[in-house]
Amino acid sequence: MPLSEEQRQNMKKRRQKILNTAVYLFATEGYEGTTIKKIAEAADVSFGNVFTYFKDKEQLFYAAVVEPLEAISDQILDFNENAEDPLLELQEMVKKDIQLFAGEQNYLTLVVQVVGQYQRFPEPFDQLNQFHDHWREKVGRLIENGQHKGLLKKQASMPVATLYTSLLIGIRLNNTDTRYSDMWAQYITPAFQLFGPIHE
Amino acid sequence: MPLSEEQRQNMKKRRQKILNTAVYLFATEGYEGTTIKKIAEAADVSFGNVFTYFKDKEQLFYAAVVEPLEAISDQILDFNENAEDPLLELQEMVKKDIQLFAGEQNYLTLVVQVVGQYQRFPEPFDQLNQFHDHWREKVGRLIENGQHKGLLKKQASMPVATLYTSLLIGIRLNNTDTRYSDMWAQYITPAFQLFGPIHE
Numbered sequence: 001m002p003l004s005e006e007q008r009q010n011m012k013k014r015r016q017k018i019l020n021t022a023v024y025l026f027a028t029e030g031y032e033g034t035t036i037k038k039i040a041e042a043a044d045v046s047f048g049n050v051f052t053y054f055k056d057k058e059q060l061f062y063a064a065v066v067e068p069l070e071a072i073s074d075q076i077l078d079f080n081e082n083a084e085d086p087l088l089e090l091q092e093m094v095k096k097d098i099q100l101f102a103g104e105q106n107y108l109t110l111v112v113q114v115v116g117q118y119q120r121f122p123e124p125f126d127q128l129n130q131f132h133d134h135w136r137e138k139v140g141r142l143i144e145n146g147q148h149k150g151l152l153k154k155q156a157s158m159p160v161a162t163l164y165t166s167l168l169i170g171i172r173l174n175n176t177d178t179r180y181s182d183m184w185a186q187y188i189t190p191a192f193q194l195f196g197p198i199h200e
Numbered sequence: 201m202p203l204s205e206e207q208r209q210n211m212k213k214r215r216q217k218i219l220n221t222a223v224y225l226f227a228t229e230g231y232e233g234t235t236i237k238k239i240a241e242a243a244d245v246s247f248g249n250v251f252t253y254f255k256d257k258e259q260l261f262y263a264a265v266v267e268p269l270e271a272i273s274d275q276i277l278d279f280n281e282n283a284e285d286p287l288l289e290l291q292e293m294v295k296k297d298i299q300l301f302a303g304e305q306n307y308l309t310l311v312v313q314v315v316g317q318y319q320r321f322p323e324p325f326d327q328l329n330q331f332h333d334h335w336r337e338k339v340g341r342l343i344e345n346g347q348h349k350g351l352l353k354k355q356a357s358m359p360v361a362t363l364y365t366s367l368l369i370g371i372r373l374n375n376t377d378t379r380y381s382d383m384w385a386q387y388i389t390p391a392f393q394l395f396g397p398i399h400e
Contacts, residue, residue: 112373113317116316120228165374170365170373173312174365183359183362189355194393
């Protein structure tokens with residue numbers, strides 16, 4: 001008998017709940033410190049039920065790293081590298097990215113683990129790396145357009161784009177501590193300076 | 201019978217070898233993925249010999265995170281926040297720090313793990329955090345001195361100092377890949393712009 005629409009929706013919700021729980025546990029307890037048993041208990045599903053959705057722990061880890069990336073990529077790449085006013089576009093981008101990185105603590109903690117130990121997690125790292133390359137290149141084109149219009153200092157664009165993505169992930173890493181949480185808004189202006197804006 | 205000077209030196213060397221091996225293995229294989237047995241084999245000492253120097257895996261992990269920090273702290277803090285020419289001092293500092301962060305891959309990968317999972321490793325994290333606070337404050341004072349002398353744009357100094365330390369750890373994280381290794385020298389100028397230098 002085929003699944004009813006309601007059953008399908010329930011399965012989808014349960015899968016998402018397992019995945020979110022996995023992101024949280026892998027992020028806070030590490031790969032080895034997290035077991036399917038712990039995930040099942042925290043997600044309030046049976047041990048066996050997890051395997052309805054994910055083959056094994058490795059596949060669940062892969063999904064926990066790669067699936068949230070899609071939604072986040074869309075937000076991160078949502079800027080126009082050919083904008084009429086590249087300076088304004090950069091400013092809006094910085095503001096949006098800093099807010100995003102401030103909000104996504106669990107998922108980004110997981111990303112940091114994968115990147116920091118890329119030899120251990122080659123498959124999910126490869127996905128993150130592909131996204132990172134794509135992102136850096138897009139930021140690089142926006143920087144070059146700003147330079148061509150005489151709005152930014154002339155300098156090699158890729159090192160600047162790489163510094164920018166490094167800055168964001170570094171902020172996330174350094175701001176585990178809630179003491180700094182009120183600093184987020186104050187990061188926007190100095191971060192923007194990285195691009196070498198020319199003020200007339 | 202007391203130890204001879206030669207025996208003392210040999211013990212010191214063996215302890216250091218175990219510690220360096222532990223840094224490497226914890227960094228690449230993670231805390232759970234690393235065992236005393238693996239460390240002993242890779243350091244070419246007997247399993248029991250490790251315990252002559254370290255009580256257990258937890259204590260060895262703590263030493264692997266905290267002991268190298270002393271030497272690195274000395275290098276990182278080696279700048280004069282009251283320098284006559286704060287701009288020149290900042291420039292030299294950026295150059296030195298970027299070189300340092302480029303070189304210390306294993307140890308910094310371990311640092312990234314501890315910071316990224318600070319709830320799991322509260323004691324070593326606390327040591328890293330104390331150093332980080334001290335560092336940020338010293339950088340903050342140099343920035344303020346540059347602002348007072350009219351050489352840097354006026355802006356809150358602590359967010360800028362925090363962005364700077366974030367940038368460095370983020371570079372380390374993003375540059376796991378050797379493809380970017382020739383970019384290090386190109387980071388210096390744009391990283392310096394973060395401080396808002398006023399060029400006349």
